[in-house]
Amino acid sequence: MSDAARKPDRILFVMLGVVGLLVVVALAVVFTRGEPASLDKASPAGVVQRYSMSVIDGDNTTADSYLTDAARSRCRGGYPGEPRPARVVLVSTTERTDSATVRVSIVQQSQGGPFGPSEYEMEDAFSLLKVNGTWKIDQPPYILTACSVVPAKQ
Amino acid sequence: MTTPAATTTRAPAGGLATLRRLILYVLLFALVVIAASGVSGLLERLFRTASVLVTGDPAGLALPLAFTLIGGPLALLLWWFAWRRLDDAAERTAAGWGLYLSGMYAVSLIIATTSLLNLATSFINTQARQWQSPLANGLVWAAMWLWHRWMWKHPAKPSTHLEDVRTLLGSVFGLLLGAGAAIAALSGLLDVAIRGFPLSAVVEPWWFAPVRSLVWAAGGALVWWWHWFREGGRHFRTGLADVAMIAAGIFIAGIAALGGVGVVVFVLLRLAFDRSDPMNLLLEPLARAISAAAIGAVIWRYHRDVAATRSTETRRASLLVTSAVALAAAASGVGVVVNALLAAAVSPLAGGAARTLLLGGISSLVVGGPVWWLAWQPRQQPRTAGEIPPGRRIYLVAFFGVSAVVALITLLVTGYRVFQYLLGDVSGGSLLDRTRAPLGLLVAAGLVAGYHFALWRHDRTLLAAAAPSLRRMTGHVTLVSGYPADTIDVRSLARGIADATGGARVTAWLRADDGGTGLPPSSALAPASPAAQPDEIIQQVMAALNGVAAPHVLVIVGPGGRLDVVPLAVPPPGHQG
Numbered sequence: 001m002s003d004a005a006r007k008p009d010r011i012l013f014v015m016l017g018v019v020g021l022l023v024v025v026a027l028a029v030v031f032t033r034g035e036p037a038s039l040d041k042a043s044p045a046g047v048v049q050r051y052s053m054s055v056i057d058g059d060n061t062t063a064d065s066y067l068t069d070a071a072r073s074r075c076r077g078g079y080p081g082e083p084r085p086a087r088v089v090l091v092s093t094t095e096r097t098d099s100a101t102v103r104v105s106i107v108q109q110s111q112g113g114p115f116g117p118s119e120y121e122m123e124d125a126f127s128l129l130k131v132n133g134t135w136k137i138d139q140p141p142y143i144l145t146a147c148s149v150v151p152a153k154q
Numbered sequence: 155m156t157t158p159a160a161t162t163t164r165a166p167a168g169g170l171a172t173l174r175r176l177i178l179y180v181l182l183f184a185l186v187v188i189a190a191s192g193v194s195g196l197l198e199r200l201f202r203t204a205s206v207l208v209t210g211d212p213a214g215l216a217l218p219l220a221f222t223l224i225g226g227p228l229a230l231l232l233w234w235f236a237w238r239r240l241d242d243a244a245e246r247t248a249a250g251w252g253l254y255l256s257g258m259y260a261v262s263l264i265i266a267t268t269s270l271l272n273l274a275t276s277f278i279n280t281q282a283r284q285w286q287s288p289l290a291n292g293l294v295w296a297a298m299w300l301w302h303r304w305m306w307k308h309p310a311k312p313s314t315h316l317e318d319v320r321t322l323l324g325s326v327f328g329l330l331l332g333a334g335a336a337i338a339a340l341s342g343l344l345d346v347a348i349r350g351f352p353l354s355a356v357v358e359p360w361w362f363a364p365v366r367s368l369v370w371a372a373g374g375a376l377v378w379w380w381h382w383f384r385e386g387g388r389h390f391r392t393g394l395a396d397v398a399m400i401a402a403g404i405f406i407a408g409i410a411a412l413g414g415v416g417v418v419v420f421v422l423l424r425l426a427f428d429r430s431d432p433m434n435l436l437l438e439p440l441a442r443a444i445s446a447a448a449i450g451a452v453i454w455r456y457h458r459d460v461a462a463t464r465s466t467e468t469r470r471a472s473l474l475v476t477s478a479v480a481l482a483a484a485a486s487g488v489g490v491v492v493n494a495l496l497a498a499a500v501s502p503l504a505g506g507a508a509r510t511l512l513l514g515g516i517s518s519l520v521v522g523g524p525v526w527w528l529a530w531q532p533r534q535q536p537r538t539a540g541e542i543p544p545g546r547r548i549y550l551v552a553f554f555g556v557s558a559v560v561a562l563i564t565l566l567v568t569g570y571r572v573f574q575y576l577l578g579d580v581s582g583g584s585l586l587d588r589t590r591a592p593l594g595l596l597v598a599a600g601l602v603a604g605y606h607f608a609l610w611r612h613d614r615t616l617l618a619a620a621a622p623s624l625r626r627m628t629g630h631v632t633l634v635s636g637y638p639a640d641t642i643d644v645r646s647l648a649r650g651i652a653d654a655t656g657g658a659r660v661t662a663w664l665r666a667d668d669g670g671t672g673l674p675p676s677s678a679l680a681p682a683s684p685a686a687q688p689d690e691i692i693q694q695v696m697a698a699l700n701g702v703a704a705p706h707v708l709v710i711v712g713p714g715g716r717l718d719v720v721p722l723a724v725p726p727p728g729h730q731g
Contacts, residue, residue, distance in 0.1 A: 018601065023519070030509050033498045036504060036506070048503060088502055088503045089587040089588075090583060091581060094579075105588055109510065
């Protein structure tokens with residue numbers, strides 16, 4: 001009887017310990033984590049990485065330098081009301097001689113919701129072309145569009 | 155039994171009357187709505203005539219005219235027909251009339267309140283006032299509300315059926331409207347205090363929006379006060395009253411309060427450790443969170459005190475609901491912490507966001523955890539079967555079930571992503587990044603399910619230890635009663651024995667002979683009086699059954715104090731024939 005009475009207590013403390021351990025480990029890992037590892041600038045994924053970083057930072061001029069001329073003239077800009085992209089993760093890279101496709105998973109984060117921030121994840125692809133020996137983005141995903149130029153009327 | 159009056163005044167056959175009422179009241183509802191919208195359309199036209207320069211829209215007038223001139227007289231005619239029939243008390247207690255009255259009462263109350271408040275707030279505006287439409291709507295629907303209230307409280311033929319539904323609908327509507335608007339008003343004020351004047355302050359003074367919300371809040375509070383105090387909503391002791399009070403005052407208010415405090419903690423943590431966003435954006439949710447926490451806490455506390463004055467079940471249910479909301483917050487916090495941990499393990503191409511996520515998880519864990527501890531009191535769990543309160547087992551099973559379903563779904567999502575990784579050309583980092591949310595939920599759901607399952611098992615062992623050992627032994631009792639049928643009912647005796655044995659199947663028989671002959675009694679009982687109560691007999695039978703270990707028992711009771719208990723067994727197969 002006394003054993004049965006003590007049993008849920010032990011389970012409770014094991015669970016509290018698990019939760020506490022999770023929090024401590026998460027704090028340690030997250031706060032010691034540095035910048036994302038840098039990929040080779042000459043590879044399609046490296047170009048996508050630099051482009052995405054500058055879009056998330058809001059540095060549109062730098063972002064533009066990774067686009068092809070056609071992409072820059074097509075650019076219309078995003079809508080302001082959308083949740084911002086917070087995180088871009090590489091899914092796969094397909095490289096051909098003159099073109100490449102980089103699939104990424106984009107996480108958008110928005111504040112709000114009763115219990116902290118909420119996230120949306122979606123998968124999209126970058127189309128890249130080789131222009132004068134360097135990879136340039138010909139078609140960025142809609143969410144990661146950023147333009148410094150005035151949208152050209154067509 | 156054979157009074158002819160009882161048969162002559164009987165209502166018409168049940169099915170037909172219900173069908174008639176259904177058609178009558180649905181028609182009446184539709185006609186009243188049509189007539190009211192027609193009259194309010196005409197009134198609006200009338201109010202607008204002063205400001206209209208040119209009228210070139212005859213079709214716009216045709217619709218309200220048709221609604222008023224066709225819907226109005228028909229509605230009055232049908233109402234007169236229905237109202238005449240309501241002299242009959244049976245008609246007034248019919249479900250159709252109660253539902254019609256409650257529905258129309260609620261609809262007219264909601265439309266009248268919102269229109270009149272719209273009218274009041276249209277004057278706190280810098281733009282041209284649009285008072286005609288809300289005034290017309292408000293007048294007509296307020297008249298509808300008064301009319302239906304008059305029918306409800308009519309001195310000669312009051313409709314008390316479903317009275318609690320009307321009162322509670324009114325008070326819950328008023329409470330939600332008032333609380334929501336009060337949160338908006340307070341957050342408008344706090345936002346200016348925290349972040350300074352908005353850029354639009356040059357167009358419209360900053361206090362216009364909070365004052366508008368304040369007017370709405372006052373209207374909602376008035377409606378709530380009227381129904382809760384004046385109409386006596388707080389005195390209802392029906393199940394609906396308890397459910398409405400706990401759903402609106404404990405559940406919704408608890409979510410608002412806990413969520414608000416969670417967001418406040420989140421913003422403060424971000425201010426301290428994660429300033430990746432501009433300050434203005436960082437502080438944006440703070441005002442709304444503070445006001446939701448404050449208003450939600452006030453409402454929750456008030457209803458907690460009200461619940462404490464009610465039955466034990468209500469008090470217990472309010473505690474369980476509080477504990478459930480807090481546990482959901484804490485568990486989702488654990489899930490988000492795991493999610494952030496996994497997010498930090500992946501090296502993304504760009505961006506981070508793991509820190510924001512972790513702080514969000516920690517804030518809801520920090521808020522939900524202590525409230526759950528206080529409401530659930532995990533250190534003071536029942537140690538005997540008698541201490542297990544009502545509703546606790548339902549709560550345990552519900553939490554175990556919900557978290558098991560969540561765990562199943564997250565397992566399926568994770569499995570899908572893993573197979574996608576195994577079968578396609580997907581990088582390992584993206585696999586982890588796309589499974590981190592379901593994995594976090596899986597951990598949280600697993601912890602919740604494990605804890606509640608252990609408690610449920612523990613309670614079950616307590617209950618099983620307390621129950622008489624007979625419960626699992628005797629499955630079938632054949633009861634033969636020697637008492638005359640008109641002194642002790644053998645069926646109630648059988649039911650009592652079935653309950654006392656914990657669900658044994660009891661077959662009841664009456665002795666067809668005089669009961670004088672037969673075997674001598676197997677147990678010597680105190681001679682019961684001829685008018686022995688069924689409860690006493692059941693107690694004697696249970697006492698006699700206590701030592702019997704057989705799946706099937708024959709019990710012969712009466713007449714007088716006679717009691718035979720014969721354990722039965724199935725004959726071995728070899729001895730047949």
